[in-house]
Amino acid sequence: MRADTAVVFPKTAQPNQVLYLALFTYGNQMSKLQSFLPLLFLLPFISPAQLNLQASHISLGYLAPFAVYDIGAKAGVGFSCWQWEQVSTGKEKTKARIHQIYFEPQLAYFGQRNYYHALWANLETGWKWQGKGKKRYSSLSLGLGYLNRSEALTLTTHLDGSFSVSEWENRPAFLPSLNYSWGIRVYRSFGLYTRFSYAYQVYFQHTNAGLLFFELGVRYTLLPS
Amino acid sequence: MNREEFIKKSLLLGIGVTFFPSVFSACQKKDDSHAARLHYDGEVLIIGAGAAGLMAAYRLALNQINFRILEASPHFGGRVKKTQDFADFPIDLGAEWIHDEPTVFRDMIGNDQVQGSIDLIPYNPREIKSWSNGKLHNHSFFSTFYREYKFKNTTWYDFFEDFIVPTIGLDNMVFNSPVNKIDYGGSRVRVTTTDGQVYEADKVLVTASVNVIKDGLIDFAPALPQAKIDALDTFIMPDGLKVFIQFSERFYPDVLLMQGLSSILSSESEEKIYYDAAFKKNSSQNILGLFTVGPVASPFTGMDTEQELIGAILAELDEIFKGKASQTYQKHIIQNWSKEAYVRGSYNFEGTAGAASEMLKGVDDKLYFAGEAFSNSAPATVHGAGLCGFDQMEELVR
Ligand SMILES: Cc1cc2nc3c(=O)[nH]c(=O)nc-3n(C[C@H](O)[C@H](O)[C@H](O)COP(=O)(O)OP(=O)(O)OC[C@H]3O[C@@H](n4cnc5c(N)ncnc54)[C@H](O)[C@@H]3O)c2cc1C
Numbered sequence: 127m128r129a130d131t132a133v134v135f136p137k138t139a140q141p142n143q144v145l146y147l148a149l150f151t152y153g154n155q156m157s158k159l160q161s162f163l164p165l166l167f168l169l170p171f172i173s174p175a176q177l178n179l180q181a182s183h184i185s186l187g188y189l190a191p192f193a194v195y196d197i198g199a200k201a202g203v204g205f206s207c208w209q210w211e212q213v214s215t216g217k218e219k220t221k222a223r224i225h226q227i228y229f230e231p232q233l234a235y236f237g238q239r240n241y242y243h244a245l246w247a248n249l250e251t252g253w254k255w256q257g258k259g260k261k262r263y264s265s266l267s268l269g270l271g272y273l274n275r276s277e278a279l280t281l282t283t284h285l286d287g288s289f290s291v292s293e294w295e296n297r298p299a300f301l302p303s304l305n306y307s308w309g310i311r312v313y314r315s316f317g318l319y320t321r322f323s324y325a326y327q328v329y330f331q332h333t334n335a336g337l338l339f340f341e342l343g344v345r346y347t348l349l350p351s
Numbered sequence: 352m353n354r355e356e357f358i359k360k361s362l363l364l365g366i367g368v369t370f371f372p373s374v375f376s377a378c379q380k381k382d383d384s385h386a387a388r389l390h391y392d393g394e395v396l397i398i399g400a401g402a403a404g405l406m407a408a409y410r411l412a413l414n415q416i417n418f419r420i421l422e423a424s425p426h427f428g429g430r431v432k433k434t435q436d437f438a439d440f441p442i443d444l445g446a447e448w449i450h451d452e453p454t455v456f457r458d459m460i461g462n463d464q465v466q467g468s469i470d471l472i473p474y475n476p477r478e479i480k481s482w483s484n485g486k487l488h489n490h491s492f493f494s495t496f497y498r499e500y501k502f503k504n505t506t507w508y509d510f511f512e513d514f515i516v517p518t519i520g521l522d523n524m525v526f527n528s529p530v531n532k533i534d535y536g537g538s539r540v541r542v543t544t545t546d547g548q549v550y551e552a553d554k555v556l557v558t559a560s561v562n563v564i565k566d567g568l569i570d571f572a573p574a575l576p577q578a579k580i581d582a583l584d585t586f587i588m589p590d591g592l593k594v595f596i597q598f599s600e601r602f603y604p605d606v607l608l609m610q611g612l613s614s615i616l617s618s619e620s621e622e623k624i625y626y627d628a629a630f631k632k633n634s635s636q637n638i639l640g641l642f643t644v645g646p647v648a649s650p651f652t653g654m655d656t657e658q659e660l661i662g663a664i665l666a667e668l669d670e671i672f673k674g675k676a677s678q679t680y681q682k683h684i685i686q687n688w689s690k691e692a693y694v695r696g697s698y699n700f701e702g703t704a705g706a707a708s709e710m711l712k713g714v715d716d717k718l719y720f721a722g723e724a725f726s727n728s729a730p731a732t733v734h735g736a737g738l739c740g741f742d743q744m745e746e747l748v749r
Contacts, residue, residue, distance in 0.1 A: 281472070281500065282470050283456060292470070333605075334491075335491035336491050
């Protein structure tokens with residue numbers, strides 16, 4: 127039996143109700159993912175005036191493409207655009223969930239010594255959901271990023287054992303990404319998160335290629351939960 | 352997949368290269384051992400001027416120990432071979448990748464007085480595809496798993512020619528001298544070549560490939576001890592082939608795995624890969640390489656004529672790339688390692704650490720073996736073979 131679902135707008139947030147209701151109604155009819163993804167892409171383009179922007183969290187993570195040799199780091203500041211509470215009344219109990227639509231500008235570095243360095247500026251727009259009063263949360267987000275990959279073309283090795291990259295090539299690319307994060311509040315506002323991402327490098331001059339990322343980091347929540 | 356195979360597969364893929372060296376015992380690089388001086392007044396004969404034979408000779412030369420190399424073919428290098436004329440960059444017809452860190456050259460030369468540098472390509476192909484069930488599959492995300500190097504403007508052959516052979520001296524190598532008999536029964540070793548020449552020495556190091564020894568091209572008198580024969584039986588050196596084709600257009604990815612991605616890590620001792628040989632080279636040409644070893648190479652290595660072989664390769668590529676290969680084909684070069692009379696295959700698969708250690712033990716303090724098959728730290732590689740020959744000299748003069 128389908129649970130009855132009600133929406134409670136939190137007093138603090140003043141969401142753009144029309145857009146929200148569209149999302150909500152649409153989302154009730156289709157699977158969450160399908161309804162959510164196209165709308166996420168639109169969010170960064172909506173006038174900030176329409177949104178009630180509040181810095182919601184800071185995240186700092188160790189980031190590595192899906193490989194043993196790559197390492198990297200990512201930092202981001204999240205802004206909450208909308209937050210609302212959803213109350214579902216089931217047969218036996220009532221469940222409350224907090225939803226948040228956020229966006230998060232991020233800056234990341236990753237690379238593989240002697241092979242490449244990459245700087246990644248990313249704007250991630252996501253949907254986070256969390257049981258009310260619960261420590262754990264999940265989020266699904268889309269990123270639109272710009273990647274500057276410096277590719278090592280030549281490495282000069284000297285016979286005394288020293289070596290260094292002697293020729294680099296800059297390779298700019300767009301880097302859209304799809305991310306799933308899972309996090310937990312550990313102590314007060316501090317939490318840990320892990321994120322899996324699939325990104326696709328769309329190069330201007332070189333062959334496009336996929337990337338899988340794994341990220342592990344700490345998150346500091348600025349907004350009261 | 353046994354340990355050896357896993358290491359080998361990992362090395363070929365570049366996976367774990369940094370983890371494995373120094374973990375295992377026999378025939379592995381020991382940075383400090385290069386400085387260790389060897390003293391020996393006798394004379395040493397080295398059979399084979401491949402990586403193992405050259406590095407063994409290099410160590411003897413550094414220590415002013417008398418030696419001579421007998422080589423069956425007209426040149427040194429063995430499975431390290433190059434062609435300068437095919438493309439606008441030199442091409443490795445045998446070993447091509449450096450399955451180790453760039454410091455491996457220092458480890459091999461082991462002499463801080465030697466100055467010089469080598470330009471390498473950090474090899475991390477971006478566009479990785481596989482062909483299976485009649486379809487091309489994309490595996491580009493796998494790119495970051497690759498961690499190897501290649502030579503930029505030179506080859507493995509040039510490394511030996513520039514840095515190792517000058518110390519050995521070409522005068523100490525006798526080419527076109529296939530050895531067919533080693534008599535180690537007397538007080539000195541007597542080595543006979545196919546043209547009837549007899550060479551005498553106090554000790555002999557055999558670096559011929561496993562298949563050359565197993566196929567009985569060298570007659571040992573007395574016969575090899577049973578323990579050695581049993582150890583040799585554990586090694587398998589299947590077929591191996593390299594082909595380079597020039598096309599007027601580049602229609603292929605950086606790497607095309609012919610047996611699917613999983614095949615690389617499977618337990619099968621075989622590989623078939625088409626790859627862009629000009630990747631990160633200073634080249635304006637489209638050169639596609641084919642590297643294949645193991646049973647999957649056998650249909651190709653067994654073909655009678657070059658025409659038949661190139662026809663089969665183009666047909667295969669045409670099927671994948673919708674006729675592009677034949678349309679844009681310009682020329683090719685084939686190196687069939689299985690048909691090289693004194694190599695007879697690719698490189699060693701199987702074998703165990705125990706078998707390798709057994710092969711490294713001297714027989715009657717006169718007969719010794721070295722080569723890629725007997726390297727425990729980096730089997731099936733040039734540096735593994737070279738360092739095996741280098742280290743084995745310590746055993747030989749002990
Ligand atoms: C297709 C292919 C690709 C490879 N790719 C790589 C790679 O990318 N990277 C890498 O590190 N390794 C690679 N390898 C492996 C590498 O080439 C070998 O491990 C290494 O070169 C073997 O050196 P070796 O001295 O043990 O044997 P060899 O090179 O075979 O040397 C033995 C020498 O002995 C001579 N000889 C044999 N019998 C006699 C006789 N009876 N009398 C006198 N002389 C004799 C031979 O002519 C030869 O010159 C590849 C090998 C093949 C075949």
